[in-house]
Every structure is written in structure tokens, then in C-alpha cells.
Amino acid sequence: MRARRTTQIFCASTLYGAVTLAAALDSDRFGPAHRRVLLVTGTTAVPETTPPLDEAEGFDRLRGRFDSVLSWNETIFPLHPAGWTPRPGDLPMLQRYLRALWHLGDDRVELVLESIQVTPALALAQLLPDAPLTVYADGLMSYGPTRNKIDPLIGGRVGRLLHLDLVPGLDPLLLAEFGAVPEPVPTEAFLRCVAELSGPPAPAGRADGPALLLGQYLAALDLLSAAEEEELHLRMVRGTVARGHRKLVFKPHPAAPDTWSEALVRAAAELGAELTVEHRPVLAEVLYRELRPALVVGCFSTALLTATTFYGLPVARVGTRTLLERLAPFQNSNRVPLTVVDAVVPPLETDGGDGGAPLGAEQLNDLVAAVGFAMQPRIRPELRASAVRHLSGPLAERTRHHFTRRRLTVLGLPGGLPIPRHPQVRRLARQALRLRKALRG
Secondary structure: OOOOOEEEEEEEOOHHHHHHHHHHHHOOOOOOOOEEEEEEOOOOOOHHHOOOHHHOOOHHHOHHHOOEEEEHHHHHOOOOOOOOOOOHHHHHHHHHHHHHHOOOOOOEEEEEEOOOOOOOHHHHHHHOOOOOEEEEEOOHHHHOOOOOOOOHHHHOOEEEEEEEOOOOOOOOOOOHHHOOEEEEEOHHHHHHHHHHHOOOOOOOOOOOOOEEEEOOOHHHHOOOOHHHHHHHHHHHHHHHHHOOOOEEEEEOOOOOOHHHHHHHHHHHHHOOOEEEEOOOOOOHHHHHHHHOOOEEEEOOOHHHHHHHHHOOOOEEEOOHHHHHHHOOOOOOOOHHHHHHHHHHOOEOOOOOOOOOOOOOHHHHHHHHHHHHHHHOOOOOHHHHHHHHHHHOOOOOOOOHHHOOHHHHHHOOOOOOOOOOOOHHHHHHHHHHHHHHHHHHO
């Protein structure tokens, strides 16, 4: 009997994700296959106006890891990848269609997905129901809990979680409820792949590198208003110049307005510094290698951790406390990335009561477990004991800003308001909390 062929399908929506996959392949994190396919997914608001990752500068140097490149956007056009999932009744027909369109035949398919709790990864898992799943996380969200409750028929197929070891000693929470085994992608392999994308490295021991400011475009996520985000960038400029830096480079988010960059150039000049804007759509890690910055400043970008952990660069954060206060709902998946950066990256400004030595690995694991339980108590109920221990421990006061009083009260955790045990009184208390929330909103 003829052995079945194996086709591995790797899904990626960003160049950073493609680099992570290339590093995993170079490190033999996947078994042998007859065919390896990179499936490009464009999930921006208007994908037609955003070049896909396989057209990005330097991608051609990564392309050789794959036998072919397919487009999920073209496969389901004119539907949007972030908004379409197949109807249950259409699944048998669409499954046959997909196998015919991608020439899969009766191949054994292995799927490698990102963000499995949402589309398009969720749709692909449904359309290839026999495929074992590997999830890879290319950022700090791997350390947070799964954001939605996943159908066990899909979650149970996930065997492992590939992730970059951004915070050595910190254990990922993502998909642990299904027993997915965390497996770090070797840092050395990631750095070699970044080197393939970049120009010549900065001279060894360079001491005159510029300060690099990272923009995130948080207004697009409704985390800040456009004016507030512009002010956040201006704080980066003022704080960096106050530290004595006179050469600054700003790497804007590709979708951010050009007027923000112009305002930063003017602000730096008024302070006696020179700011240039990096217009190339390259990874921050490429700039770390090419510029060897003297300082990297950002809000809660994953790139802050690659800078300090992978490249040994000084880093500083701005604005994490404000965002932690505003982030809603509490289970917003940006909360753990914010928590991690706030806990391990020193503040740029030292006059706002925002300091404190970075937490160690054990302390950080306790904090992230507590935040993870508060975010998803139904998905990770076993983390309750860790949450109680942390919130009753010596670091409780220092880390209280990571929790809201309302959330602690609702979950009956230390630091919340005491609620009487009588059922009717408890109902009135919950109603009062809901009313207070509605009035604030």
C-alpha cells in the first residue's frame, strides 16, 4: 500500500511571523514533509491596500524554506479573512474544494497556525479537520491565557506551542488548558534569519548609536485617542533627550499618520536634538542589527523584549501605567504584554512614581498567573491559588495597578471589596457595580 504524502501548511500574517517560522524550520522543529506551503493571510482592515508579507523587503531570502506560497485572501476573495468562518452545513463541500484548489489530494496535512482562537486560523482548522495543529506565537501574547473558549475538538488537536523565548524563565499560559507543550524557538536561529533580511551590521562595540523610538499605532486598537498617542510619542522624545541623547530615530507603525512623525521631528529640533524617521517597512530587529541603538524606547511592543533579551540593548518604556488603567474589558489580550513590559522594562521617565526594580522570573510568573486568572477565570480556574498567593504576598501593593478593584471584588480575590454572604445583599452589590460601570462608560 502506497504511503500517504505529508503536506505541511504554515500560516503567517506578518513578516515577523514568517521569520519565526523560518527559524523554527532551520532548527528542525518540524518533521519531514513532501511539501511545505506558506499560506499568507492579510488581516488588516483593508488588505487590498496593504502589501502582503511575501512582497516585503527581504522576504525572497526566506522563501527558499517553502515549496510554494499561497494566499488565503485570494482563496476566499471577496470575503475578509478576519471576518469569515465557514457555516457548518458548508464544511464538507468547502473541505473538498480546498483540497482540490491547493492540490492536496489525499495528503496527510499538518497545520501550523497563529492566533487559533480567531479567524482565519479557526476557519482553517475547521476546513482541515484531520490535520494535527501546531500553534506558534511570535510575541508577548504567548505568555497570556487563551483569549476565548475554544471548541475542544479544535483545541484538543494542538500538540505544542512554539514561541520565542522573549522572557527567559517565564512560562507561557496560552493553550495550556489543552496540554499544549511550550517549545521555544532557538534564539540563535531567529537572529540568523533576521541577519538575512538586514544590511551590514553596525561595527562591534559601537558607542555612538542613536536612540530608537518604536511607534505602535495604539489609536487603531482604540486603546488611545490619536491625540493621546501623539502625546505618548512626544513623551518618548522629551524623555530620551532628557537622558542626553541627541540623535534619535523614530520607527512609525506602517499605518500611522505621517503628521505624527513631522511633529516629532519639530519637537526634537526645539530640544536641540535631531530626529530622523525610518520609512523602510523593516522589522525593528533589522534596525537593532544595522544601527546598534544606544537606547530603545517604546510602550509595550514585543520589540522591547527582543532588544534587551536577544540583542543586549538598553530599553525603556513609556505609558504602560495609563494603558493598564484604561484597558477594557479586563480580559483584553493586550493586558499580559502590558503587564510583562511594565514589570521587566525600566521606565523612561523617573519622576512619575513609575519605577521599581524589574521583577525576577519567579515573581513574574506569579504576577502573570494572577493576571491570567483574573482575565480568564473560567478557562484557567486552576490559577486561582496562584492569584490568591500573589495578591496576599509581599509584592501585592507594588503590582496592584495590574488589577482593578472591581475585578478583584467580582472574583472574590484579596484586594477586592468585602461582599456580604447573604444572596440578596450580594445581588444588590453586583447591581451597584454594574450601575457604576455603566455610569463611567
